Amino acid sequence: MKAPISKRVALVTGAGSGIGRAVALKLAEDGIAVAALARSPEETAATVEAIRSRGGEALALIADVADERRMRVAIEQLITDMGRLDVVVANAGINGVWAPIDDLKPHEWDETIATNLRGTYLTFHLCVPHLKAAGGGTIVVVSSINGTRTFTTPGATAYAATKAAQVAMVQQLALELGKHRIRVNAVCPGAIKTNILDSTDLRAPDETSVPVEWPEGDVPLTGGEPGEAEDVADVICFLVSDAARHVTGSPVWVDGGQGLLR
Numbered sequence: 725m726k727a728p729i730s731k732r733v734a735l736v737t738g739a740g741s742g743i744g745r746a747v748a749l750k751l752a753e754d755g756i757a758v759a760a761l762a763r764s765p766e767e768t769a770a771t772v773e774a775i776r777s778r779g780g781e782a783l784a785l786i787a788d789v790a791d792e793r794r795m796r797v798a799i800e801q802l803i804t805d806m807g808r809l810d811v812v813v814a815n816a817g818i819n820g821v822w823a824p825i826d827d828l829k830p831h832e833w834d835e836t837i838a839t840n841l842r843g844t845y846l847t848f849h850l851c852v853p854h855l856k857a858a859g860g861g862t863i864v865v866v867s868s869i870n871g872t873r874t875f876t877t878p879g880a881t882a883y884a885a886t887k888a889a890q891v892a893m894v895q896q897l898a899l900e901l902g903k904h905r906i907r908v909n910a911v912c913p914g915a916i917k918t919n920i921l922d923s924t925d926l927r928a929p930d931e932t933s934v935p936v937e938w939p940e941g942d943v944p945l946t947g948g949e950p951g952e953a954e955d956v957a958d959v960i961c962f963l964v965s966d967a968a969r970h971v972t973g974s975p976v977w978v979d980g981g982q983g984l985l986r
Contacts, residue, residue: 738816740767742918789843860905873983898973914979
């Protein structure tokens with residue numbers, strides 16, 4: 725193992741694109757060394773290169789968050805190369821299949837649960853020992869307004885279940901880990917400009933949609949426009965900073981008021 729670097733070290737999962745990439749870049753701007761973890765080697769390398777080109781320190785880690793063996797190898801590499809871990813942003817997730825419950829196949833349910841919930845569990849399970857060893861730290865889980873404030877996304881039962889469970893994990897573990905000076909919080913984004921919808925499989929929305937007319941532009945703060953990934957990144961950077969030193973067990977909705985309408 726190399727000698728620990730002097731600056732704080734953060735792990736960001738799902739760091740190849742969208743919110744994860746924005747968080748990784750913002751943390752690096754704040755002087756934190758970033759271990760960027762994602763499934764795509766190309767996207768992960770691009771995030772790391774963007775950080776390094778701006779004078780930051782970064783490490784690329786390739787793993788599927790649901791794969792215990794690959795995650796163990798990745799976290800071991802992080803500690804070997806960087807020597808410590810202070811911040812964890814559990815962002816990796818998928819929308820999966822959105823379909824009527826009697827059409828949603830068991831393997832489709834399992835895939836969403838595996839990435840969003842098992843992946844979050846494995847991130848905690850493998851990272852918490854290193855936060856304890858560092859004398860404390862902070863974890864932020866990227867949940868959603870779905871399953872926490874809103875329940876109207878057609879067919880999103882598996883997704884909403886994982887996002888609700890993530891907030892329950894945050895609140896449970898904020899108490900369990902408080903004595904180790906580890907803070908645990910969640911952010912719950914609404915509509916954000918990312919590419920996650922490209923991998924969403926939506927089937928038979930007419931069977932599951934709620935017959936309600938939303939106000940024109942259902943993101944009140946921006947006149948209906950979705951937020952930016954940087955809007956979420958800024959909140960996460962606050963939560964992992966000393967400015968949030970007395971904040972733990974808290975979900976923070978970053979949705980421009982969208983969830984209040986739904």
